[in-house]
Amino acid sequence: MNRFIGIVEKTAGYFIALLAAITVCEAILRYVFNAHIPDGFVVGQIMQGIAICWGIATATYADRHITVDIAYEFGGRAMRRTFDVFGYTLNLLFLALFGYAMTFKVFDILQAGQVSAELLIPIWIGYSFASIGILVAVIMGAIRWWQVVIQKRLGSGTAENV
DSSP states (O other): OHHHHHHHHHHHHHHHHHHHHHHHHHHHHHHHSSOOOTTHHHHHHHHHHHHHHHHHHHHHHHTOSOOOOHHHHHSOHHHHHHHHHHHHHHHHHHHHHHHHHHHHHHHHHHHHTOBOSSSOOBHHHHHHHHHHHHHHHHHHHHHHHIIIIISOOOOTTSGGGO
16 A cells, blocks of 8 residues: 555656746746747646645545644544544545546546647646546545544544554
């Protein structure tokens, strides 16, 4: 499992690095040479969306969400369990609905034939990579849900699991 998570994290990192490279090159070309990368803005938007979706996948399993909850910290084991079951179930349902909607958005864009303005890059390709990231997030959320709800582990951010 750790190997799979490493692959997901590296994928997100590659898209962030590509986004950073496009942004730096675009800025240098624009301010130094008064030129631009053809469809640089569109490609940058797509890379940002892909990186965000794959980042959601890594954060979902690794429990690297920002969490501040006094009731959880000072609550007993039964209260923490209730919070964990509710939270992980809600998270899995949200991700499943998001994955469902994102997948159909890819088909809508493919059917509409949307392309970028200058290089005529098919936009559905970027949406497909982002959608795959969300589907990986659903899988990661399901694995984490299974561990917390069925195997009765507490969330990884708790003192018992640290």
